[in-house]
Amino acid sequence: MQHKFSQKRIESIMTSLGGIQPAVAPDFFYTRLKGKMQPAAEKKTIFLLRPAFVTATLAVLFIVNVISLLQTDKAAKPDSTAVYNINSKPATIESFAAAYNMNNTSVYE
Amino acid sequence: MTEQELLFGLRHGEESAFKELVTRFQDKVFNTALGLLQHHTEAEDIAQEVFIQVYRSIQNFKGESLLSTWIYRITVTKSLDHLRSKKRKKRFGFLSSLFGDNNIPLYEPEDFNHPGVLQEKKEDAAILFKVIDLLPENQRTAFILNKVEDLSYREIAAILNTTESAVDSLLQRAKGNLRKKLNELPP
Known part of the structure; x- marks a missing residue:
């Protein structure tokens, strides 16, 4: 069977790491390392500024606003099906003041 | 700075001690990672991860071995983990090339010098x-x-x-x- 390398070449390959000099870390290694080690707090802030997070937050706020507007609108409309109660009075400023004991009384009385 | 002084500084979060540690070991860590990974960029990434790990877990270092032994151990573990993950991706890449439009392998290893x-x-x-x-x-x-x-x-x-x-x-x-x-x- 024929081989790619002769025994002499294999010996040469096997000893090819003789006299090897150690590789040196790239320039600015420490600076890059410090950049990678940025504090977790900073990362958290960056996360909060991510477009996806900002868009999602705004979307949620928009939906909440729409829902609350619809609810308010529904509550403000007079209920045509409701039976009129003769005892119920329309809310006036006077009745509101009376309910909260805010009648116009003077301390001199 | 002696190893004890270096360790004391590292345990107290002193930046000067960390800088000294990196200066002292960066070539050893990088050279070991490079030998195992046979890729410059990956070796640099792993070397950075090694120092981050050292910084984070220095409190766990009991001093039962030399600091250099501990750092070499972390380097070897991280490099081998990286190689395993690379092999998994390579297998996936091979499968993708089998099912892809072209039959060009995605991960063609280059000669390492x-x-x-x-x-x-x-x-x-x-x-x-x-x-x-x-x-x-x-x-x-x-x-x-x-x-x-x-x-x-x-x-x-x-x-x-x-x-x-x-x-x-x-x-x-x-x-x-x-x-x-x-x-x-x-x-």
């Missing part, structure tokens, strides 16, 4: 690194630590948490396997 190899031996060293890549993990680690990082049997035994005779055995088997693989290469 270690910057410290003598000019006249570069071609042979590139072939040797190619077959080193085929060795089992423990043999490859022992071989790289011995031949590339020039560590003694005692130092390698401490890093691999084994005996010197076991390291000798690993190196003999590694050399035997390398010769065998070089013989088996087709013409």
Whole structure:
């Protein structure tokens, strides 16, 4: 069977790491390392500024606003099906003041 | 700065101590990672991860071994983990190429040239690194630590948490396997 390398070449390959000099870390290694080690707090802030997070937050706020507007609108409309109660009075400023004991009384009385 | 002073500074979060540690070990860590990974950018990434790990877990270092042994151990573990994950991706890449439109493999390994190899031996060293890549993990680690990082049997035994005779055995088997693989290469 024929081989790619002769025994002499294999010996040469096997000893090819003789006299090897150690590789040196790239320039600015420490600076890059410090950049990678940025504090977790900073990362958290960056996360909060991510477009996806900002868009999602705004979307949620928009939906909440729409829902609350619809609810308010529904509550403000007079209920045509409701039976009129003769005892119920329309809310006036006077009745509101009376309910909260805010009648116009003077301390001199 | 002595090792004790360095450790004291690191445990108290002193930046000057960390900078001293990086300056002292960056070449050793990078050279070991480069030998194992055979890729400059990946070796730099792993070297950075090693120092981050050292910074975060310095409180767990009990001083039962030398600081250098502990750092080498982290380097070897991280490099081998990275190689395993790369192999998984390689397998996935092969599958993708099987099912993809073209049959070009996604991960074509390039010849690795270690910057410290003598000019006249570069071609042979590139072939040797190619077959080193085929060795089992423990043999490859022992071989790289011995031949590339020039560590003694005692130092390698401490890093691999084994005996010197076991390291000798690993190196003999590694050399035997390398010769065998070089013989088996087709013409």
